[in-house]
Amino acid sequence: MREVLAPMTGIGLTQVDGSFAVKVNLRSPVDQQLPQQLDGVPIVYEVTGIAHKRLD
């Protein structure tokens, strides 16, 4: 999974329609087809870029 998602910037739990899902954050859009579920659990992808420390 990690090899497929090299541009991943975070992976956690979220909810879709009241049920838990895996959320995968991406550094940038990816061209390849990404899996939509893992062992029956939906996977949600979002391009978030890189977070930075919130210092002025």
Add this chain to the structure above:
Amino acid sequence: MDIMSVRSLKAEVAEHLVKPLLGEVRAGSSFAVSARPMNTVTGTEAGIALGITKGTRKSDYRLAVRLQRRFLEGLPNLHERFEQRAKGEVDIQYIGRLQKRQMPWHQMRQRPLLLGCSVGHHKITAGTLGAFVLHGRTRRTVILSNNHVLANEDLGKVGDAILQPGPYDKGKARTHEVGTLLNFVKLKSSGNLTDSAIATLGKDIPYDGSTLTGVGKLAGLRPSPIDVGATVMKVGRTSGLTRGRVTAIEVDNVVVGFDRGELSFDSQIEIEGADEEPFSRPGDSGSLIVDEDRRACGLLFAGGDVGGTNAKGLTYANDLATVLQQLKITMAD
């Protein structure tokens, strides 16, 4: 009217129309002086400001007349006098009295110290004072914020000065020192759980550790981890009070850019801003995050401008229970 003509008209109107007009008004004692401290009276009373504004066509300009006192609008033939002198090429508007833009309270010096105000190690810019907590061993009240706010990403040394406001907000060594760096969780390239540090609170520095301005009294530590969909709030040095929604929990491998490079964090809370605002902006690092019942649950430390259902970016926070555990501190009552 071309630009040269309107400049000439402006000078003429200032000398031959506005000056006599305000003279007449003063003689008639129409200028009221509001009650205020004498040392703030400068002798300059707001009246009529003149400028140049765009006309209807390209390279076309008009005289701009801005009235700063309401009674001026009621003077007989005021508009006609300007219209006549400018041959109709004038734009007259009431703008009222102008005030200098004031910095928000959270970027200013605050005594007593308040949750959400500007703070920082003497070598950084500015972050946010998150909370007042109890140091486990000494039971003394200490300041909680991020490592990168109080310990300058591990570069700070125990005993270094902590300023309020932070240096970026004109905090100066000695004058604005409120405490010293006491302890921090060292940052590593991966596997970080928190970006956290504590500082001592200087003797005789007053503080209010129980009120989150605009929210109310803190109700202690949330007894269970925050869940997806929960509404949260924070008060930060830059964006003040904002509301948000938890979009993901237990987020691992969160990659965050620091001065020293990209570091990754595990078990983080992800939050998006409510409505059309981001939940945080640069300078909000260190903010305490509370749930709808004002129970503390997170320590804000990172964010970006991309993502979220409102496309205003996502914010990341450490789980507060983990922060307390790592620093061996407890929430003050």
